[in-house]
Amino acid sequence: MELMSHSSTFLLPTIPPSPTYALVVLNQSLPRFAPLLWKHAQLRLCADGGANRVYDDMPLLLPHENAFDVRKRYKPDVIKGDMDSIRKEVLEFYANMGTKIIDESDDQDTTDLHKCVAYICDWAQDLDKSNLCILVAGALGGRFDHEIGNINVLCRFSTVRIILISDDCLIHLLPRTHCHEIHIQPTIEGPHCGLIPIGMPSGSTTTTGLQWDLAETEMKFGGLISTSNIVKGEKITVQSDSDLLWTINIKKL
Ligand SMILES: Nc1ncnc2c1ncn2[C@@H]1O[C@H](COP(=O)(O)OP(=O)(O)OP(=O)(O)O)[C@@H](O)[C@H]1O
Ligand SMILES: Cc1ncc(C[n+]2csc(CCO)c2C)c(N)n1
Numbered sequence: 001m002e003l004m005s006h007s008s009t010f011l012l013p014t015i016p017p018s019p020t021y022a023l024v025v026l027n028q029s030l031p032r033f034a035p036l037l038w039k040h041a042q043l044r045l046c047a048d049g050g051a052n053r054v055y056d057d058m059p060l061l062l063p064h065e066n067a068f069d070v071r072k073r074y075k076p077d078v079i080k081g082d083m084d085s086i087r088k089e090v091l092e093f094y095a096n097m098g099t100k101i102i103d104e105s106d107d108q109d110t111t112d113l114h115k116c117v118a119y120i121c122d123w124a125q126d127l128d129k130s131n132l133c134i135l136v137a138g139a140l141g142g143r144f145d146h147e148i149g150n151i152n153v154l155c156r157f158s159t160v161r162i163i164l165i166s167d168d169c170l171i172h173l174l175p176r177t178h179c180h181e182i183h184i185q186p187t188i189e190g191p192h193c194g195l196i197p198i199g200m201p202s203g204s205t206t207t208t209g210l211q212w213d214l215a216e217t218e219m220k221f222g223g224l225i226s227t228s229n230i231v232k233g234e235k236i237t238v239q240s241d242s243d244l245l246w247t248i249n250i251k252k253l
Helices: 034-040 050-061 068-074 086-094 114-121 146-158
Strands: 003-007 022-023 043-047 078-081 100-103 132-137 161-165 168-173 179-183 189-197 202-208 216-221 226-230 237-238 242-250
Touching: 003 168, 022 034, 022 226, 034 132, 043 050, 043 114, 050 068, 050 078, 078 161, 078 226, 086 100, 086 216, 100 179, 100 189, 100 216, 114 146, 146 161, 161 216, 189 202, 189 237, 237 242
Parallel strands: 003 179, 022 043, 022 132, 043 078, 078 100, 132 161
Antiparallel strands: 161 168, 168 242, 179 237, 189 226, 189 242, 202 216, 202 237
């Protein structure tokens, strides 16, 4: 089985040139490291009301700079969604600066995050998918229906690397098609972590590097799932017969 490596280098000030990052900003308070994610990304999208957050919150995260200058510098490439949450003045501001606006108000069956991920997949058509990583800022905290909708996007695009990020933690999907090596950045993440079966029970999951490792263990909702686990070293391995969510806390400053 092929090996898939994971590393949260996007939270470090300087990063290796690969993978190619795309950033999606959702309609939630911006995580404190949003400017860093923005810098690392080669394509920046706002999901509908996410544009209000860039407009309102980026200047707050950079209080020593002039708000107008910050707004001009943090210009999204694309704003996409059903456009029922973005404020008119924000839409006009970015449209005048050349941001591409994609109104998909006709589609009321997929979320704005789904619409943005579909756009990025088209944009990256000629890229090797294993070299693309989509960072989603503001995916957690707040409305539970939105949080679950965001997790469902991980499942609907299970062959694409997508990482949901909040101020407190990150979540990604470990597809059952691969065995996984997770390289921990000890200065920025851990030690609390979880491995959660999603969509269906896992008949057998095996891990190394955790305080409570699994050894061909069954996991299911209503039975055992691995929450409040702890990373012991800098490398975790995971193999499972079903897709799992991996989550780890992000350290406070
Ligand atoms: N409280 C939240 N928690 C997590 N994600 C959120 C939250 N609010 C919004 N989002 C994410 O940001 C995206 C854009 O948000 P926006 O408020 O524009 O959506 P929306 O479609 O207008 O939502 P709704 O009509 O259900 O209020 C959503 O698709 C969702 O992925
Ligand atoms: C069964 C079912 N439940 C909810 C919605 C509503 N909905 C889901 S995604 C979306 C767009 C949000 O920007 C909306 C309104 C639906 N269509 N079908």
